[in-house]
């Protein structure tokens with residue numbers, strides 16, 4: 001899988017504006033209504049990750065979740081990360097969570 005260089009990544013990030021990062025990895029932090037909702041989001045993301053065979057690193061702090069995406073095997077950010085970012089955005093939206101800014 002092709003790793004995005006800085007220019008390509010910058011262009012990709014324009015399509016997933018809630019994500020930021022660099023060529024090593026991208027991340028997004030969200031805040032859920034409560035801890036249970038945060039864990040439900042993690043559970044749904046786990047399903048999406050298994051389906052895609054592509055897995056995020058997830059940091060859980062009470063109701064704040066941070067998702068980190070990179071393609072370990074490729075050593076950078078690839079289209080698999082951008083695809084999973086879009087899936088995570090949809091899941092987060094479906095649970096009414098918002099970006100923690």
Ligand SMILES: C[C@H](O)[C@H](O)[C@H]1CNC2=NC(N)=NC(=O)C2=N1
Pocket residue numbers: 053054055056069070071072073074
């Ligand atoms: C064997 C299996 O396909 C690999 O280990 C997959 C699983 N999930 C993965 N997830 C991520 N983020 N990067 C990978 O390189 C990766 N590799």
